[in-house]
Amino acid sequence: METIIDEIYALEILDSRGNPTLRVYVELLDGTKAYASVPSGASTGQNEALELRDNKKRYGGKGVLKAVNNVNTTIANALIGMDATKQKDIDYSMIELDGTENKSKLGANAILGVSMAVAKAAAKSLNLPLYQYLGGTNAVRIPVPCMNILNGGEHADNSVDFQEFMLVPHGAPTFAEGLRYVAETFHSLKGILKKRKLATSVGDEGGFAPDCESNEAAIELIIEGIKKAGYKPGKDLSIAVDxxxxxxxxxxxxxxxxxWSGKGKMTSDEIIDLAGEWLDKYPIILWEDPLAEKDYKGFKKFTKKYGDKIEVVGDDIFVTNTKYIKDGIKKNLANSCLIKLNQIGTVTESIEAVRMCRDAGWRYFLSHRSGETEDTFLADFAVAMDGGHLKTGSACRGERIAKYNRLLEIEHELGERAEYRWD
Known part of the structure; x- marks a missing residue:
């Protein structure tokens, strides 16, 4: 068959933070070539699949030559000769080859690079766009971009504790218009920050990282930015918090x-009450990881209080793993799950996580990582999964814009068939 895998190899490249990651190349018997680059996270859950690092002097211990070697030898030897269109067989072959619960032998970064590159090669060989190859002919929904506009926590060196404040253009008629709404507000906010002599430097994901008087002051700045850009908070643009x-x-x-803010210690109940105050005052429609990954009691209480009003997203608590998602569904810990490809390590397992959410009536929120590359796999994957919303960074930094531009291309390709809606 022409879609048989003929060659697999990897290179060590750099991500958006200047740290090493992998780029994996796959070639098929028909001459089709494709490659995929693997992202990396900074804020990670304890149960994420393991990102294999060399732990030696080069690159401060963050080199990935071990993972590269695993692709070039062990994985390549096992997969060459397999049919690239058999994504599940290929992914589970690598899982079995690794043999560990968290992919620590071969490295989730090595396995994911191969998994994505194989999917790209198969789609290209069949002359199908990746979103259609993974999602079928009915994959026509372009996700609402939840654009990171202000950073805090581990993604910025400032006085804001909460990691992400995002703009959600749910009131726009199309993705292209939604992207315009948030881009214009991004520049509007920049002007406000400059006028107040606050920093306009950006964090890992492209959002501004000013020193604010408080966490709440960050929201006030964003609301002001929305209005200055000529939009109505809650109607045209709302806010998502991580x-x-x-x-x-x-x-x-x-x-x-x-x-970071100096606010000091708070209990789980105090965090939940603070969220309630904000929900009464501001147009917040999504809240991600409001509590820590092992604060099951807090997560359940938060969801019980606010889950009928907003989307409550679990990230570190679920790590795109069906084992933890299933438990979360059973215990009503949230009503949505963040989906990160490198958190679990294969395309197939990410799809299985989406299906579990869908079957339970949960939403699912497709996401990039703070350490990204110019690879646009995530944009196609978001359309294929029909999730309705996506976060992939701010209105600056090329590795973020690449995903948005790909979604513009997809919307253009679909023409009148393209759908854009939040619900």
Whole structure:
């Protein structure tokens, strides 16, 4: 068959933070060539699949030559001769080859690079766009971009504890218009920051990282930016928040210490009450990781109080793993799951996580990582999964814009068939 894998190899490249990652190349018997680059996270859950690093002097211990070698030898030897269109067989062959629960032998970064490159090669060989190859002919929904506009926590060196404040252009008629709404607001906010002599430098994902008087002041700035850009908060643009609560929870259970803002220690109930105050005052429609990954009681209480009003997203608590998602569904810990390809390590397992959410009536929120590359796989994957919304960074930094530009291309290709809606 022409779609038989003929060659697989990897290179060590750099991600958007200047740290090493992998680029994996796949060639098929028909001459089709494709490659994929692997992202890397900074704010990570304890149960994520392992990103294999060399732990030697070069690159401060962050080199990935071991993972590269695993692709070039062990994985290549096992997969060459397999049919690239058999994605599930290929992914589970690598999982079995690794043999560990968290992919620590071969490295989730090595396995994911191959998994994505194989999918790209198969789609290209069949002359199908990747979103259609993975999602079928009914993959026509372009996700609403939840654009990171202000950073804090581990993604910025400032006085804001919560990691991400995002703009959500749910009131736009198309993706292209939604992208315009958030880009214009991004520049509007920049003008406000400059006028107040606040920093306009950006964090890892392209959002601004000013020193604010408080966490709430960050939202006030964004609301002002929305209005200055000529839009109506809550109608045209709303806000999504990612606490990334692991980053300020010392025991990953219920002891919170808002160290960056200097607000000090807070209990789980106090975090939940603060969220309620904000929800009464501001147009927030999504809240990600409001509590730490092991604060199950807090997550359940948060979802019970606010889950009928907003989307409550679990990231570190679920790590795109069906084992933890299933438990979360059973215990009503959230009503949505963040989906990150490198958190679990294969395309197939990411799709299985999406299906589990869909079957349970949960939403699922496709996401990039803070350490990204110019690879646009995520944009196609988001359309294929029909999730309705995506976060992939701000209105600057090329590795973020690449995904948005790819979605513009897809919307153009689909023409009148393209759908854009939040619900």
């Amino acid at each position: 606490n990334a609560a692991n980053s300020f929870c010392t025991n990953l259970k219920d002891n919170y210490n808002l160290i």
